[in-house]
Amino acid sequence: DTEVTQTPKHLVMGMTNKKSLKCEQHMGHRAMYWYKQKAKKPPELMFVYSYEKLSINESVPSRFSPECPNSSLLNLHLHALQPEDSALYLCASSQDQRGGSYTDTQYFGPGTRLTVL
Amino acid sequence: AQSVTQLDSQVPVFEEAPVELRCNYSSSVSVYLFWYVQYPNQGLQLLLKYLSGSTLVESINGFEAEFNKSQTSFHLRKPSVHISDTAEYFCAVIGNSGYSTLTFGKGTMLLVSP
Numbered sequence: 001d002t003e004v005t006q007t008p009k010h011l012v013m014g015m016t017n018k019k020s021l022k023c024e025q026h027m028g029h030r031a032m033y034w035y036k037q038k039a040k041k042p043p044e045l046m047f048v049y050s051y052e053k054l055s056i057n058e059s060v061p062s063r064f065s066p067e068c069p070n071s072s073l074l075n076l077h078l079h080a081l082q083p084e085d086s087a088l089y090l091c092a093s094s095q096d097q098r099g100g101s102y103t104d105t106q107y108f109g110p111g112t113r114l115t116v117l
Numbered sequence: 118a119q120s121v122t123q124l125d126s127q128v129p130v131f132e133e134a135p136v137e138l139r140c141n142y143s144s145s146v147s148v149y150l151f152w153y154v155q156y157p158n159q160g161l162q163l164l165l166k167y168l169s170g171s172t173l174v175e176s177i178n179g180f181e182a183e184f185n186k187s188q189t190s191f192h193l194r195k196p197s198v199h200i201s202d203t204a205e206y207f208c209a210v211i212g213n214s215g216y217s218t219l220t221f222g223k224g225t226m227l228l229v230s231p
Contacts, residue, residue: 004160006160041223041224042207042221042222042223042224043207043221045218048218056218081172088160090160090161092161095133103162103211103213103217104211105151105182106163106168107163108153108160108161108162108163108218109160110159110160111159111160113186113223
């Protein structure tokens with residue numbers, strides 16, 4: 001089973017709202033990722049967690065706050081977003097057998113389509 | 118650091134015709150290579166990957182890609198496409214040593230028409 005699930009599928013929020021995106025995998029993977037994808041563009045890496053610890057933050061604004069409560073779950077907390085943050089947010093996971101190498105195959109979820117009004 | 122070039126942003130083709138989607142990469146270290154497919158309004162699905170061993174890799178739905186180290190290429194081919202193959206295809210690369218994260222090409226939209 002190579003399934004990564006994401007909820008919600010769609011989210012519309014105002015600029016003053018607080019919301020969260022959720023990601024879950026049950027493949028025993030120890031690396032989890034958040035990507036942002038704008039229309040007609042490739043995914044852009046935002047954050048990487050390795051063994052439940054934040055290991056990479058690609059200079060993402062603080063209005064995006066990631067959280068990894070356990071090895072199967074990854075959240076992305078959203079606060080005071082801007083309309084330009086509207087995008088497809090993708091979660092991915094990989095085995096990360098060597099702890100921080102990230103060379104293992106990444107499996108992606110279906111994404112959350114976020115619209116900021 | 119690595120980089121990926123997908124020269125064709127869009128490839129139109131008729132159903133049952135063959136297709137090749139081109140991917141070239143640049144890296145100072147050895148790499149692992151991937152093709153992902155994204156159907157409209159969906160996430161990315163792994164299509165196939167090259168990690169080591171045979172340079173020709175195949176997917177379950179008829180696609181194949183060949184790793185060519187001398188030409189630094191990993192082109193994707195299918196001998197006969199279907200309407201359902203219409204999607205965005207991303208080539209991606211990651212260095213297999215040192216600090217490295219997955220680097221995507223800009224994508225190629227495959228448009229299959231009847």
